[in-house]
Amino acid sequence: MDNYQSAAHLAESLRPVGPAFCLRPHAARGAARWFTSHFPGKTLYAVKANPAPWMLDILRDEGVGFDVASIAEARRARAVAPDAFIGFMHPVKSREAIREAYVSLGVRAFALDSLEELAKIVEATDDADDLTLCVRIAVSSDLAKISLASKFGAAPEEAPALLRQARLKAARLGVCFHVGSQAMSPAAFTAALDRVERAIVVAGVFVDVLDVGGGFPAPYPGMMAPPLQDYVDAIEARFERMLVAENCELWCEPGRALAAEAASLLVRVEARKGDRLHINDGVYGALFDAGALNWTFPARAMKAIEAPREVIGYSLYGPTCDDYDAMAGPFYLPSDMSVGDYIEIGMLGAYGAAMATRFNGFGEHQEFVVTDAPMLSAYGATGRPGAGAAHRNEAMT
Ligand SMILES: Cc1ncc(COP(=O)(O)O)c(C=O)c1O
Structure with missing residues (x-):
């Protein structure tokens, strides 16, 4: 599997057509080490998460x-x-x-x-x-x-x-x-x-x-x-x-605590209608919780920095023909998002790929390893959730 420094690096060098998982094995290892060294007993990984x-x-x-x-x-x-x-x-x-x-x-x-x-x-x-x-x-x-x-x-x-x-x-x-x-x-x-x-x-x-x-x-x-x-x-x-x-x-x-940080998803904008972005993965893919549970995952645009850039809240729409394939968000991204732009959606190592279906012929994901830190982390230096990481859904500026 090819290695990249980050999702931004991957987007820039490969411009993947379909959705691509950015795997962070180092994050899974860090989480596992935290549990085996802090939990006073046996840790069993809930395989269903990933x-x-x-x-x-x-x-x-x-x-x-x-x-x-x-x-x-x-x-x-x-x-x-x-x-x-x-x-x-x-x-x-x-x-x-x-x-x-x-x-x-x-x-x-x-x-x-x-x-x-x-x-x-x-x-x-x-x-x-x-x-x-x-x-x-x-x-x-x-x-x-x-x-x-x-x-x-x-x-x-x-x-x-x-x-x-x-x-x-x-x-x-x-x-x-x-x-x-x-x-x-x-x-x-x-x-x-x-x-x-x-x-x-x-x-x-x-x-x-x-x-x-x-x-x-x-x-x-x-x-x-x-x-x-x-x-x-x-x-x-x-x-x-x-x-x-x-x-x-x-x-x-x-399950979640061991796996969530270990993958993010790189998606591409296929259409923009006002503050609605149609992307190439969705509720029937790796984003079930974003739609069905209305969870807002951290999101950042893979765009060159053109400061100052306004950030607005978008809702996202998946690739299938189904009305349920919608994620209300809001996902905060630059106001100039357009077709062909890439977005990294974080914290999808747990209940992401594991939930994907093949509905409408979608649901295939490429996989790459990236070496940067997860978008959010519960295992920062202080052990406090979010330590050293962004605390909200934000654009990369
Ligand atoms: C029996 C059992 N154990 C563990 C888990 C993992 O839960 P979580 O991912 O919230 O840690 C689940 C989740 O459904 C479960 O059903």
């Missing part, structure tokens, strides 16, 4: 394990990491997937949120005696930007009975939860841990693994969360007071 082999290679090299949601993700993780720890953390799986994961891929940790799933895991593994069974408990997503509260997780009234049944079948009993993606306060985790502890106490079981899931935030314009260290400190302090087995292990499953 299953690209280069990303999995880096995380394996940095000693991170993998949280997989499907058998395809499990195969992918095992192919790049023959010795890595893999947890199958989707609470609903097919028997075939459980069996293959256990028998062929060496997976021993499984999530569940019902008695039915517990029976399935026991049956598909022939009543194995080396299982880590993690009961997913429903917790609030109120402090997160993306809810993960309504689909999975045993309700408070069901959790104790499920914990007791799982304890009977588990070599190691775990509890897991997800506070929702892009949790904007460490209180999301402490509140969840309060709820989990109540369930454990009512069940009267020993717990060997406490998995706090994903949800660790990445910096986006208008969504600057407290430093990641505050999250880890809050989790660690609450964990130390938890009524769990003395040798209980702490796990986390970040």
Whole structure:
């Protein structure tokens, strides 16, 4: 893969016709090192955020394990990491997937949120005696930007009975939860841990693994969360007071926080209609969250500097014929944007390429490595989100 100093350098020298990812492996490595050195337990990467082999290679090299949601993700993780720890953390799986994961891929940790799933895991593994069974408990997503509260997780009234049944079948009993993606306060985790502890106490079981899931935030314009260290400190302090087995292990499953900074997207303007720019990627490509969730990602124009230049807020439109292929923004860019200009859209290493479809014949992305810093970072010198980086969606001047 070719290397460039920056997206601007890439735009200038190659003038790519289609959308191009600017990969920053150094950013993924930095994020992985932060987690392995600051989180007081096992870090599992949520493969769904970005299953690209280069990303999995880096995380394996940095000693991170993998949280997989499907058998395809499990195969992918095992192919790049023959010795890595893999947890199958989707609470609903097919028997075939459980069996293959256990028998062929060496997976021993499984999530569940019902008695039915517990029976399935026991049956598909022939009543194995080396299982880590993690009961997913429903917790609030109120402090997160993306809810993960309504689909999975045993309700408070069901959790104790499920914990007791799982304890009977588990070599190691775990509890897991997800506070929702892009949790904007460490209180999301402490509140969840309060709820989990109540369930454990009512069940009267020993717990060997406490998995706090994903949800660790990445910096986006208008969504600057407290430093990641505050999250880890809050989790660690609450964990130390938890009524769990003395040798209980702490796990986390970040996706976004490990991957977001590791890629940006270089797009080209194909039409301008006032403050609307039609670009060559969109909601059905790598910009799902920009449209469906109305997230404003950092954006900068790859134009020569002609100061002073006025900056205005644009909305962006993707290449498909669908009305939903629209991103309200506003994305702040120079007022003289025109056809053929390039824009770099940052923080798309997580849930960017991973979400792209082939709708309308679009969805192909070229990939290049760039060596400059991500547009925003949670891993600056001070460890504070945004340290040393732009804090808002802005034009490159
Ligand atoms: C079980 C599980 N773990 C981890 C993650 C990763 O979450 P995030 O990217 O918010 O860190 C998800 C996201 O959907 C998930 O469902």
